[in-house]
Amino acid sequence: MKLVLCYLPIVIASFIASTTHASAGQVYHEKSGFVVIEAENFSTQHLDDKRRWLVFSKNTPGHNLADADQAHYHDASNGAYIEILPDTRSNHxxxxxxxxxxxNNAGTMAVLSYPIYFATPGRYYIWARAYSTGSEDNGVHLGINGHWPxxxxxxQLCKGKHAWTWSSAQRVNTNHxxxxxxxxVDIPHKGVHTIMVSMREDGFELDKLLLTKDKSYIPAGKDKSETLSNSKPLKKKTQLLKITDYTRILHAIDSFTIENTGEIPxxxxxxxxxxxxxxxxxxYRNxxxxxxxTVQAKEAxxxxxxxxxxxxxxxxxxxIVSINNKEIGRFTNPETTTDYQEIYFNMxxxxxTKGDIIRVSSKAVTNGKIPENGGTAFARGRWRALVLSKSD
Incomplete structure (x- = not known):
């Protein structure tokens, strides 16, 4: 479930200093040299006692914070964006x-965090899709891992006023x-790195961030969808299906030694x-x-x-299951129409005790029902495991 910061009245706007927004299931992931972030899906916000990033969408109520313009979610990617409020200076x-x-001190006010898994390290050029209506609501700082290079x-966003516009331009003294x-930003190594956003000018509206290793790439419109990690389903078990509570599983082919007695193997x-x-x-039949x-000391x-x-x-x-040549269980498989169906026998x-020899024996038999090579097929006495569960 998402926790959304939505247009809080000014009388309670400072009730929280650090806020988590994105749901736990949303994990950003670099894909083929690109990362695309929906700005409203930040992970945390802090240093927000004076100014705060709020989420705007058609589903959020009104607010009474100072704001120089109307909401612009109609043309925002995913129908939502963030703005830093109150906005008390939008023009000179x-x-x-x-x-x-x-x-002008990056990382000191209204800081957002976006953890991202990068499979490919290197230099990533950052584009921001932003909305500006004045001359003093068009600047923001970016950083990485708590640092602000x-x-x-x-x-800075100068062109494209009164519309969602992409910018990757840095304001310098010789060119505002x-x-x-x-x-x-430079990603030093493979792994999780946190892209960060902090206030430069209040009233800044941010819809998306796009990071790319391709310096020549120029985003347009709403551009790519956010690069959330879509995990593949985990592999479900297909064996030992009814074994849910156990102390030790002795797998037939891994734990047991095939006894060399001169009989059949x-x-x-x-x-x-x-x-x-x-x-x-x-x-080998019948x-x-x-x-x-051999039981180990820790298994006693x-x-x-x-x-x-x-x-x-x-x-x-x-x-037949025996311990130190003493039979403790003898079982016969039931008839089945499903080959290799697991059957469970309890003792x-x-x-x-340490040093006990557990022996499992079985034999190949036929029920005379499956024709094969002029005769009938034989079951092969297959078994999969011996499971140890501590008795109460």
Whole structure:
């Protein structure tokens, strides 16, 4: 949810000194050498006891702060913009009061922050889409990471009065309107950097900021959309779906050692993260394969054990779990019409001590229902994990 600073009456305008505006879900991100910011989506505002940036849109109420002109949200990008108020000096004939309606010291009044993730470091030229109606409401300072480099101070807007106009000109003593495309910041390295805006003249209206590595780029109209980070969906789990509370997961192919007893072996079915029996070999059918895990000292305790097997359409394999050659559980998969459906078998109040040998065994069987090579297909005794959950 956004917290919007909207046209506060003058009697309560100073009730907050530091304000967060942008929602937590809005994260600016540099894309292909461009950053585009909607000015109203600032992250924080501080040093705003005398002048404050307020959001203007069709949905905000009126205010009684000093202001020299009407709202201009109709032509603003995204239907909203910000203005720094009160505005007590929009033209030369009005009194200049330093550190109140004017400051040439960047970063000292009404400071906004816009955190941005930059994937590409380097020099970025800054353009501001602003609205000016007078001779003294057309200057603003820019900075980065709490610093106010000379290259980003005194952005000036002279042309394009009474309309939203892009400017990247820096005011200098020899040219008060500045030279186009001279405002810039240097991004020293990949990562999050905070672009900052602070007051120079009250009454300044700001709609958008555009940063680009292309010095020749000249924005027009509302130009590009804001470069918000659109995160891709996180990968959802497709295995161990019903395992939600556990102490340790012993994965079949990672944690267990395939026992070398001269009997039939397991192989790793990596696509299913399971151990399986190669039932293509007739000598491996209807015989148990074994895999073992040695309990570590830190795992000693009383647990509920849950064996996660995979049901198979061509047979209902039997599984045995034993500790130190003592059987603690024997299970048979149910019939299924869904291959590799996870099946869960529980063993309650199992006490484990350091050095215990946990063995899981299974065998390849057929239910005679799936024809294959003149015979019937065999289930391969697949199992995926043994889950340890601390008993209460």
């Amino acid at each position: 004939h009005e009194t200049l009061v330093r550190s109140e309606n004017f400051t 000379e290259s980003a101070q005194r952005l 309107c500045g030279t186009p495309n001279t405002i810039y 397991y192989y790793q079915h990596k696509a299913e993260s399971a151990l399986a029996i190669n039932a293509v070999k007739t000598a 015989k148990f394969a074994h895999a073992e895990y 305790g009383t647990y509920t054990l849950r064996l996660v097997t995979l049901a198979e359409i061509d047979g209902e394999s039997t599984y 309650q109040d199992v006490e484990l």
